[in-house]
Amino acid sequence: MPQTETKPSTYRPVNAKFNIAQATRWSVYFIAIGLIAGMGSVIFQYLCQLGLHFFLDMLAGYRPPSPAGEHHLLPPTSVPFNRLMLLFLPAMGGMLSGWLVYTFAPEAEGHGTDAAIKAYHNKGGFIRTRVPVIKTIASAITLTTGGSGGREGPIAQIGAGFGSFLATTLKLSDRERRIMMAAGIGAGVGSIFRAPLAGALFAAEVLYRDTDFESEVIIPAGISSVVAYCIFCLVFGWGSLFDSPPFNFRNPLELGPYLVLALVLVATGVFYIKAFYGTIHLFASLKKIPNHIKPAIGGLLTGIIGFFLPHTLAFGYGFAQKAINNELAVPFLLTLALGKVLTTSFSIGSGGSGGVFGPSIVIGGAMGGCVGRIFHDIMPSVVTQPGAFVVVGMAGFFTAVSNTPISTIIFVSEMTNSYHLLLPSLLVCSVAYMASRRWTIFRQQVQSKVDSPAHAGxxxxxxxxxxxxxxxxxxxxxxxxxxxxxxxxxxxxxxxxxxxxxxxxxxxxxxxxxxxxxxxxxxxxxxxxxxxxxxxxxxxxxxxxxxxxxxxxxxxxxxxxxxxxxxxxxxxxxxxxxxxxxxxxxxxxxxxxxxxxxxxxxxxxxxxx
The missing domain is CATH 3.10.580.10 (CBS-domain)
Structure with missing residues (x-):
């Protein structure tokens, strides 16, 4: 071919000077995302509170405790506890949410964070507008009828969906849409768990399995997360989700039990991931059963466990609060952790809608409480505060299943308003992260930026x-x-x-x-x-x-x-x-x-x- 120049490619040179108009415009975008994500969190919280009242309380007489930072919107009823209703209520919720999801937005099934990660890497940050709406309603139904799951999945998709919608409406580039979508994830998660800093870091860290951050996401997600957090707290009150005593780390010998805790959390985390995806594969193999029926079957299996272990149903945050306060015995904590693994797997793995972060907090806290109480009985002079192991267990377990050690440490510190356990949390999360790198609950995570289609060029x-x-x-x-x-x-x-x-x-x-x-x-x-x-x-x-x-x-x-x-x-x-x-x-x-x-x-x- 001739060594002559064809029509040269044109490009727009980058202006290195600070553009105040452009900065203002982007700030308005991120503030708008925070406002929508915050209002979405408020709406979803109302739906969950109302659902718990009308389904679990009025129909089954089951009133699980709440964490210190949350209170029931409506006074409890006097309906007597009906264990038999707990057997069928999750199946009813699964039937309704399954029909809703598979009729209007099949991509809303399962845990929403993974869907948002997939959209970031493979779809240019594009999310269909109807997905957040369907995800919100279906998740509220699944979780308030006894299904086990977390609130971060639907909230992440609400924020991410609006960020994607705004970018698409403004005809922005795929890169800008990805940033706005990730800012929505941070805003949603940071507001619903009252952890704005962790929400921003989580949105940047959860995208990759390696210790890699999406640096261009942190500041936008931080702006959106702060706005969403303020909106949520203006409605439901300020403060952390959990309340913890003034835990302190003063004895280096306590690092030994914490190291044991890390290994226990890794083993439990692997069991959680295997059970979760084993359930997904099991229901996927049931080709003759319509997809919208599968969540009802999963709900029935959840109800069977809930019939014997009611504390494994719904959110379980109140039991995590009791564990922090050292009010639960080891057998109760053990059944809470292992039962929660199964109910979450059946509720979400069958096609139901909900998140996996919330159950992870409860499972990790329960296992931390088990280890803390056991070591307290063995060496009371070294392990003086078993409740501290609950807080560290929350951080270590989610790190083990998600490969997000940094944001998780901050998450738990903000959620419990306890920053005195950063040193043992860092040890447990580091060990858990290194020992569990082969597994992740977020299958759409890519190894690093090198492996992401979003960064190929x-x-x-x-x-x-x-x-x-x-x-x-x-x-x-x-x-x-x-x-x-x-x-x-x-x-x-x-x-x-x-x-x-x-x-x-x-x-x-x-x-x-x-x-x-x-x-x-x-x-x-x-x-x-x-x-x-x-x-x-x-x-x-x-x-x-x-x-x-x-x-x-x-x-x-x-x-x-x-x-x-x-x-x-x-x-x-x-x-x-x-x-x-x-x-x-x-x-x-x-x-x-x-x-x-x-x-x-x-x-x-x-x-x-």
Whole structure:
């Protein structure tokens, strides 16, 4: 192909100066996302409170305790406890939510955070507008009829859905839509759990399995999360979700029991993930059963467990509060943790709607309470506050199942208003994270930014910019040099025997003076009347597009693409008349792919994944 320039690609230069109008515009967007996410949290909280009152209280006489930061909106009824109703109520809720989801928005089934992660990586942050609405109603039905799940899934999709809708309406780019969608996730989760800082960090961290953050998401998610948190607290009151005594860490010997706790949490976390996805695969294999019926079957299985262990139904945050206060015995805590694993798996894994963060907090807190009470009985002078293990257990367990150690530590600290346990939380979360990297409850997480389709182009440029042409010198090919005074007839005889496509032209001192390609000689080949008169310097162009060993491959690839050529002459940096060889576009792309494969292999060797 000729070494001539085609129409160059146009681009809009980046203005490095601070643009106050643009900053204001984006701030308005993120504030709007926070307002919608906050109001969505308020609406969903009202739906859950009303559902618990009318379903569990009025129909079954079951009134689970609330955490310290929440209070019932309506006074409790005097309906006597009806254990038999708990057997069938989750099935009724599963039937209704299943019909709603699979009729109007099938992608709203399961836990919503994973769907939002998938949209971020694979769909340019696009979420159908109806999904948050259906997810909210279906989740409220599932959770308030006894199904076990968390509130973060539907709330994350409310915020994410509005961020996606706003970006689509404003015709923003996929990158900007992803940022606004992630800001919605942070706002929703941060408000419903009263943890704005953790919500912002969670939105940036939950996208990847490695210790990687989506840095461009943190500030937008922070703005949206603060606004949503304020909206929620203006309605339901300020303060943390849980209340904890003034726990303190003062004895280094206590790190031993905390290390044991980390290992227990990892084992429980693996059981949780296996049970959850085992249930999903089981119900997916039931091909003859309509999808909207499956949540009813899962609800029935949940009801069977709830018939014997009522404390494993619904949210369970009140029992986590009692565990923090050291009010629950080890057998109760153990059945709460293991039973919650099963009820969550049946409720959500069958196609029901809800989140997985909330149950993880309860399961981790219960297992932490078990370990804390046992070590308190064994060594009371070392483990003086078993309730502290509940708080650390919450953080460690969700880290083990989600690969989000940093945001989870902050989550639990904000949710419990206890910042004195950061040191043991850091130990437990670090150990849990390293020991459970092979598993995750969020299957749509990608390993790192390198593996995300959302960043494919970014890393293509980053990697190429880090590689100089000098690294490819073994691949730079020596080619036949064409003297500038060679007659065309002589070249014609040589051309019939070569597979070379590009031909450097040199003077008597072997210095590069021009270059031509096989396309440049077509006019002469088909004009036999001038063949005898043409010399090769007449065919070659003196406007040579070249590269040097010091130039990076990103610049080289731009020359290939914008100039529409397949091979570049590599010349000496301090003397452009000295030709070192020709570099082919195919070799550059193959070298890039090799580097990416090496990076992935090193990461797999490092982490064992």
């Amino acid at each position: 970014d890393f293509f440029v980053d990697i190429l910019q880090a590689i100089p042409v000098n690294d490819l010198m073994p691949l730079v090919k020596k080619v036949t040099l064409i003297p500038q005074d060679m007659p065309f007839m002589a070249f014609k005889r040589y051309f019939s025997e070569t597979k070379q496509h590009y031909f450097p032209v040199v003077d008597q001192e072997k210095r590069l003076v021009g270059i031509f390609s096989i396309n440049d000689i077509r006019g002469v080949l088909f004009s036999p009347e001038i063949e005898q008169l043409v010399l090769m310097k007449d065919v070659a162009t003196a406007d040579i597009i070249y590269t040097t060993p010091e130039e990076d491959l990103n610049a080289v690839l731009k020359k290939f693409t914008t100039r529409n050529i397949d091979s570049l002459p590599v010349v000496q940096a301090d003397d452009r008349g000295i030709l070192l060889g020709m570099l082919n576009r195919r070799e550059v792309i193959a070298f890039y792919n090799q580097k990416v494969d090496e990076m992935k292999s090193r990461r797999q060797d490092r982490y064992g994944v």
